[in-house]
Amino acid sequence: MPRKLKKAIKKESILQTALTLFSVKGFHKTTIPDIAKRLGMSSGNLYNYFGSKDELAKEIIKYTSDYLGDKIRKVNEQDISSKEKIRKIVELYFAMTLEKPEMIEYFLRVYLSHREVFLNGCEGMICVSGFITEIMIFFSEGVQKEELRDQDFFSAFGLFMGYLGGMAFLHGEAILEKPLEEYAQDVATNIYTALKA
Amino acid sequence: MIKKDIIEKIEGEADVVFTQKNGLIKDVNLTFPYMRGVESILEGRDYRDALVIAPRVCGICSHSHLIAAVHTIEDGMRREKIKFTLSDKARHIRDFAIACELIQNHIKWFYLTILPQIYKVNHLEVPNDLIKKASKATYAITKAMAIFTGQWPHASYVVPGGVSCDPSYVEIMQAKALVDEVLELVRASLFDDTKEIRAIGDLHRALEMLQRADLLSTSHGSEHFLALADTFFSKSGEYKGATRFDVDIKKVKESQREDSKAKEALYGNDFVEVGPLARALINQDAIIMRLQKEHSGNIWSRIFARVYEGYVLLLKAKEALESIDVSEPSCVLEHNKKDISFAGIGIVEAARGSLIHEVVVKDNHIHTYNIITPSQWNLSRGSADKKGVARASVVGARSKEEAYLILRSFDLCSVCTTQ
Amino acid sequence: MSKPKLLWLQSITCNGNTHSFFNLQNFDALMRAFDVLYHPLLETPYCLEDIYTKELACDVLILEGAFKSRGYKKFGKETYALAKKYSKRAKYTITMGSCATFGGVFKEAQEHTIAGFCFNKEQKRPTYKHYINTLISLPGCPAHPKWLAYVLEMILQKRKIEVDEFYRPIEIFAYTAHAGCVRNEYFEWKIDVKNYGEKEGCLFYENGCRAPFTNANCNKMLWNDISSKTRVGTPCFGCTEPSFPQRNLFSTKTNMGIPANMPFGIPARAYLSVTGVAKSFRIKRFTQPLMEYKK
Numbered sequence: 001m002p003r004k005l006k007k008a009i010k011k012e013s014i015l016q017t018a019l020t021l022f023s024v025k026g027f028h029k030t031t032i033p034d035i036a037k038r039l040g041m042s043s044g045n046l047y048n049y050f051g052s053k054d055e056l057a058k059e060i061i062k063y064t065s066d067y068l069g070d071k072i073r074k075v076n077e078q079d080i081s082s083k084e085k086i087r088k089i090v091e092l093y094f095a096m097t098l099e100k101p102e103m104i105e106y107f108l109r110v111y112l113s114h115r116e117v118f119l120n121g122c123e124g125m126i127c128v129s130g131f132i133t134e135i136m137i138f139f140s141e142g143v144q145k146e147e148l149r150d151q152d153f154f155s156a157f158g159l160f161m162g163y164l165g166g167m168a169f170l171h172g173e174a175i176l177e178k179p180l181e182e183y184a185q186d187v188a189t190n191i192y193t194a195l196k197a
Numbered sequence: 198m199i200k201k202d203i204i205e206k207i208e209g210e211a212d213v214v215f216t217q218k219n220g221l222i223k224d225v226n227l228t229f230p231y232m233r234g235v236e237s238i239l240e241g242r243d244y245r246d247a248l249v250i251a252p253r254v255c256g257i258c259s260h261s262h263l264i265a266a267v268h269t270i271e272d273g274m275r276r277e278k279i280k281f282t283l284s285d286k287a288r289h290i291r292d293f294a295i296a297c298e299l300i301q302n303h304i305k306w307f308y309l310t311i312l313p314q315i316y317k318v319n320h321l322e323v324p325n326d327l328i329k330k331a332s333k334a335t336y337a338i339t340k341a342m343a344i345f346t347g348q349w350p351h352a353s354y355v356v357p358g359g360v361s362c363d364p365s366y367v368e369i370m371q372a373k374a375l376v377d378e379v380l381e382l383v384r385a386s387l388f389d390d391t392k393e394i395r396a397i398g399d400l401h402r403a404l405e406m407l408q409r410a411d412l413l414s415t416s417h418g419s420e421h422f423l424a425l426a427d428t429f430f431s432k433s434g435e436y437k438g439a440t441r442f443d444v445d446i447k448k449v450k451e452s453q454r455e456d457s458k459a460k461e462a463l464y465g466n467d468f469v470e471v472g473p474l475a476r477a478l479i480n481q482d483a484i485i486m487r488l489q490k491e492h493s494g495n496i497w498s499r500i501f502a503r504v505y506e507g508y509v510l511l512l513k514a515k516e517a518l519e520s521i522d523v524s525e526p527s528c529v530l531e532h533n534k535k536d537i538s539f540a541g542i543g544i545v546e547a548a549r550g551s552l553i554h555e556v557v558v559k560d561n562h563i564h565t566y567n568i569i570t571p572s573q574w575n576l577s578r579g580s581a582d583k584k585g586v587a588r589a590s591v592v593g594a595r596s597k598e599e600a601y602l603i604l605r606s607f608d609l610c611s612v613c614t615t616q
Numbered sequence: 617m618s619k620p621k622l623l624w625l626q627s628i629t630c631n632g633n634t635h636s637f638f639n640l641q642n643f644d645a646l647m648r649a650f651d652v653l654y655h656p657l658l659e660t661p662y663c664l665e666d667i668y669t670k671e672l673a674c675d676v677l678i679l680e681g682a683f684k685s686r687g688y689k690k691f692g693k694e695t696y697a698l699a700k701k702y703s704k705r706a707k708y709t710i711t712m713g714s715c716a717t718f719g720g721v722f723k724e725a726q727e728h729t730i731a732g733f734c735f736n737k738e739q740k741r742p743t744y745k746h747y748i749n750t751l752i753s754l755p756g757c758p759a760h761p762k763w764l765a766y767v768l769e770m771i772l773q774k775r776k777i778e779v780d781e782f783y784r785p786i787e788i789f790a791y792t793a794h795a796g797c798v799r800n801e802y803f804e805w806k807i808d809v810k811n812y813g814e815k816e817g818c819l820f821y822e823n824g825c826r827a828p829f830t831n832a833n834c835n836k837m838l839w840n841d842i843s844s845k846t847r848v849g850t851p852c853f854g855c856t857e858p859s860f861p862q863r864n865l866f867s868t869k870t871n872m873g874i875p876a877n878m879p880f881g882i883p884a885r886a887y888l889s890v891t892g893v894a895k896s897f898r899i900k901r902f903t904q905p906l907m908e909y910k911k
Binding site: 203205206208209210230231233234235237238242243245246248249250253254255256257259287305309313323328329331332335336339340342343344345346347348349350351352353354356358359360361362363365371523524526527528530612 | 626628629630631632633634635636638639640641643644647656657658663664665688689690691721722724725726757758811812813814815839840841842843844845846847848849850853855861863864865866867907909
């Protein structure tokens with residue numbers, strides 16, 4: 001295996017491990033040695049990959065944003081209606097909540113709760129642009145095809161992502177009465193009804 | 198069969214039918230067979246689009262149409278109490294550009310339209326430096342204007358409540374130098390203004406040739422003049438029998454003709470002359486009043502008044518530049534209503550005379566748009582007993598060439614007429 | 617050697633291109649290099665009737681104004697047919713302005729019967745193939761005087777004029793109107809103008825500026841050798857493009873706040889990524905007036 005690829009794989013495993021620990025134990029309670037220990041590597045070696053815990057935190061948000069963005073991009077590239085796309089985005093978001101709960105947890109409990117960590121280098125939308133860009137493309141294409149109603153970006157974005165985040169939160173708190181995926185149909189319909197042209 | 202001629206190079210053409218008797222022109226009928234439909238293009242559009250579309254009525258006076266369009270919108274806003282403030286700075290910038298466009302018009306008209314025709318009537322060869330003279334002055338004055346308007350022709354730099362440009366004194370300095378350049382050209386070949394204004398060079402030559410062709414005594418003048426707009430360089434008024442009256446916009450009438458696409462424009466029930474001569478008389482300009490007395494508003498009065506207005510406007514243009522305070526705002530429009538409805542009317546003094554735009558806007562969209570252009574006034578046909586202004590002025594002309602010269606002295610604008 | 621014979625023929629027009637070209641600083645000198653058979657302003661050896669009724673030889677044909685296939689006659693002859701006749705004879709046919717090239721403003725009045733000489737907006741007219749070998753398109757409302765001067769100079773120099781898919785000279789139309797705009801920094805950092813009449817801010821986001829997706833070198837060559845629309849705070853209306861004139865010219869078409877038209881060749885994904893990053897920073901210099909006058 002080429003050295004570069006090997007390094008990339010190692011880097012991703014560090015991100016994934018740190019992501020899990022941050023979301024389970026909390027950002028402040030998790031230390032670099034904790035992460036290194038879980039990975040079976042020395043702290044010194046880990047610093048070769050990431051210069052600090054803050055840097056690691058920022059890389060993780062980019063990593064999760066790109067992960068979600070890639071999935072939405074695949075939906076955007078399909079030749080289907082905006083209504084169907086909404087359904088698919090809701091489904092993939094719920095699937096991510098179930099399969100990679102740490103990513104959603106991280107976003108809600110670390111990224112949104114520890115803004116001071118992200119001030120320098122993750123201003124505004126820089127670290128979440130992988131995901132935001134795809135949502136923008138989804139919205140603008142929907143309006144262009146006259147399937148969605150033209151409005152301010154954030155009023156649509158808040159409705160869509162706030163709703164999904166809220167459902168993920170309710171699921172995480174074990175408040176939902178039914179399995180999360182069973183809500184997909186109604187949630188998608190609600191979003192479409194609210195956004196349609 | 199009636200022989201139809203074409204009068205050409207009048208910003209397009211017009212069909213002409215002359216009636217002659219004993220070698221003299223007895224009557225003339227100018228008709229326009231085609232309309233381009235700018236009013237219909239505007240209908241249904243956002244009202245601000247008028248600031249882009251209306252200038253396209255005319256390539257030589259696009260700025261007058263732009264100003265008329267913005268006055269129309271601002272008038273409507275005023276009536277609906279939609280707040281905007283036109284700063285002195287914005288006003289001076291608009292005035293400067295108005296002056297520049299008029300100067301450009303007057304110079305081109307003199308050197309490219311009138312002077313060559315005067316040579317022709319005299320059976321003299323047209324000198325080959327007239328184009329260069331017109332070109333030099335046009336280049337400099339349109340460049341000065343573009344400093345504020347971005348380009349000429351077809352600028353859209355005015356917006357309701359002001360102008361879109363925000364010049365510094367660096368730009369003003371450049372504009373001033375260009376105006377001075379044109380002033381120098383005018384002083385070298387048209388006017389001596391060292392003591393009192395006196396025609397020299399090409400302008401004086403025009404007078405000599407008109408005398409030589411015996412045109413001063415034969416061509417008729419108008420009796421009735423009109424300027425509808427109050428501007429930085431002229432007052433509105435009606436001038437009849439050497440007396441000035443206030444104008445009443447309600448007396449403006451437009452009527453359809455059967456044989457031409459061009460509509461007639463009347464003031465009350467009268468045909469009136471509009472343009473630089475009308476403006477100068479209404480303003481009681483001493484020089485033009487004297488000229489009028491001597492030449493009774495004939496072709497020479499019309500030519501002199503027009504070129505002279507160009508000279509006066511050069512001085513006014515400099516004044517406007519010197520009055521600009523760059524620290525003032527360029528545009529103040531305070532409304533934040535999404536959809537507005539209004540009806541407005543905009544009147545300007547274009548190079549050839551009073552120009553009117555009228556609009557009705559409903560929820561931001563133009564419901565109706567109406568334009569009355571200067572040439573419509575001068576070209577109104579009238580009846581055999583009551584002839585329109587241009588029509589009456591050629592009666593008695595001894596040849597078609599002579600009649601064309603007299604018609605051109607009104608500077609007919611075909612493209613405006615066929616908007 | 618005899619001078620090339622130049623014929624300037626007008627159809628449905630406002631004369632804007634005639635007057636635009638007259639703004640050329642060396643107008644007189646350049647015109648003297650040609651034998652001008654007819655021109656809308658200048659004294660010429662032939663009158664309009666000659667042009668319509670005689671069989672004149674012509675090397676360079678300049679067309680101004682939009683064409684109506686039937687119903688725009690002079691001296692009993694259709695102007696469109698006349699233009700085609702001269703074009704077949706001429707070594708060069710130059711469509712000067714957007715009306716002659718694509719239909720332009722006057723097409724709006726009679727959408728189905730008026731078009732440009734070879735193009736009907738972006739579509740090729742059925743007869744266009746007969747004229748393309750000699751065609752040079754100079755769209756613009758009006759076209760810049762130096763664009764025509766350039767073409768005429770190239771003709772005099774017997775140089776080949778490279779053209780694009782609309783037969784526009786690439787040395788002029790390879791640029792966008794955005795190139796050279798003095799407001800470029802505000803475009804880069806996504807800062808829109810707050811009000812008209814200010815030196816600061818970009819007109820692309822709210823005010824309808826089409827410069828980043830309009831082919832023309834307006835901000836490189838400058839109008840009247842000194843300025844441009846965007847330099848005086850007016851949005852570019854895309855007057856050189858086949859789609860001119862659009863509607864709602866003073867507002868940017870957006871879909872959920874995202875510009876409907878991207879700068880030429882830039883994928884929406886790339887544009888939005890860069891925008892997201894640029895918008896995330898607050899650059900102090902761009903929040904302040906460029907210059908402040910002490911009262």
